[in-house]
Amino acid sequence: MAIQWFPGHMRSTQKAIAARIADIDVVIELLDARLPGSSANPLLAELTGHKPTLKVLNKQDLADPERTQQWLAWYGAQPGTRALALDAADAAPARRLIEGCRALAPQRGGLAKPLRVLVCGVPNVGKSTLINTLNAKRQAKTGDEAGITKQEQRITLADDFYLWDTPGMLWPRIAVPQSGFHLAASGAVGRNAYDEELVALELLRRLQPHYAYLLEARYRLGLAPAALAALPDEELLEAIGRKRGAVMAGGRVSRQKAAEIVLNDFRSGVLGRITLETPEEFAAWQAAAALEDAQRAARKAAQKRRPRP
Numbered sequence: 001m002a003i004q005w006f007p008g009h010m011r012s013t014q015k016a017i018a019a020r021i022a023d024i025d026v027v028i029e030l031l032d033a034r035l036p037g038s039s040a041n042p043l044l045a046e047l048t049g050h051k052p053t054l055k056v057l058n059k060q061d062l063a064d065p066e067r068t069q070q071w072l073a074w075y076g077a078q079p080g081t082r083a084l085a086l087d088a089a090d091a092a093p094a095r096r097l098i099e100g101c102r103a104l105a106p107q108r109g110g111l112a113k114p115l116r117v118l119v120c121g122v123p124n125v126g127k128s129t130l131i132n133t134l135n136a137k138r139q140a141k142t143g144d145e146a147g148i149t150k151q152e153q154r155i156t157l158a159d160d161f162y163l164w165d166t167p168g169m170l171w172p173r174i175a176v177p178q179s180g181f182h183l184a185a186s187g188a189v190g191r192n193a194y195d196e197e198l199v200a201l202e203l204l205r206r207l208q209p210h211y212a213y214l215l216e217a218r219y220r221l222g223l224a225p226a227a228l229a230a231l232p233d234e235e236l237l238e239a240i241g242r243k244r245g246a247v248m249a250g251g252r253v254s255r256q257k258a259a260e261i262v263l264n265d266f267r268s269g270v271l272g273r274i275t276l277e278t279p280e281e282f283a284a285w286q287a288a289a290a291l292e293d294a295q296r297a298a299r300k301a302a303q304k305r306r307p308r309p
């Protein structure tokens with residue numbers, strides 16, 4: 001079953017952004033560098049599409065540097081888009097963002113025309129952390145879970161430079177099922193909206209072909225990369241659980257515990273630097289989802305045309 005999470009507070013954020021956007025000069029969309037396609041919000045693109053936008057691949061310290069370069073090239077090749085990679089704690093590159101914003105809106109500046117920048121992105125991607133890095137006063141609340149920022153908040157970086165921190169937002173229907181899994185694995189989805197075991201199994205399936213050596217280095221299963229990659233995902237989860245002591249009375253592995261271990265290890269970066277998708281893979285998933293939507297619409301239309309008995 002596909003993962004969907006669009007609670008009421010996201011609907012409110014959608015309305016708040018729609019109301020604010022007319023008075024915004026530059027949009028910074030934070031993407032998660034571990035899932036740079038899946039964390040790009042199509043609803044946000046709809047709301048802010050006509051404004052100059054900087055795409056920031058955040059948490060690059062957790063992502064695979066080679067794939068980050070591929071994604072920067074991919075975003076950089078799209079018209080009207082500038083992309084850069086960052087980790088939010090790194091102050092000097094973060095400050096370069098300020099220059100980037102000023103360059104995108106040269107007509108703004110000075111007390112009469114302050115530059116107004118909206119920072120947005122999926123939950124837990126690091127919006128508030130980045131704003132705190134930019135702002136010595138550290139006014140924005142942060143935390144390792146989706147939904148820390150509850151309300152739009154204005155932060156004054158300089159007399160002529162305002163930033164708006166916004167609550168993380170997803171979109172009403174995540175059409176690419178793989179994206180739902182990646183968002184959940186990254187921590188962008190509320191805990192009650194997905195099954196941890198299913199998400200961990202999907203995560204392992206993604207890691208097996210390309211990052212088997214990282215799984216072996218962390219869990220020491222005694223398997224060569226090819227053998228680890230060929231293991232059925234459920235067996236792999238059980239092997240990890242057994243190795244890490246996620247065992248219940250009677251000696252059975254707790255898959256729930258094993259799943260939590262795998263997800264925590266991925267989220268914290270102890271598994272290594274990992275990017276779950278390449279631009280080509282993501283484009284193929286999007287095309288498949290669009291085709292499926294078109295077929296569904298055609299079936300519905302045909303049903304309507306059919307005369308009732």
Ligand SMILES: Nc1nc2c(ncn2[C@@H]2O[C@H](COP(=O)(O)OP(=O)(O)OP(=O)(O)O)[C@@H](O)[C@H]2O)c(=O)[nH]1
Pocket residue numbers: 058059060061062086087088089122123124125126127128129130141142143144145146147148149150166167168169269
């Ligand atoms: N490794 C790493 N962790 C980061 C980075 N930026 C933020 N984090 C961590 O990610 C978690 C979420 O950070 P927040 O700044 O609260 O994220 P947010 O986007 O404001 O989240 P919401 O307000 O819930 O939408 C925190 O535990 C941060 O410490 C980064 O660049 N690298």
Ligand SMILES: [Mg+2]
Pocket residue numbers: 127128129141142148149165166167168
């Ligand atoms: Mg926040």
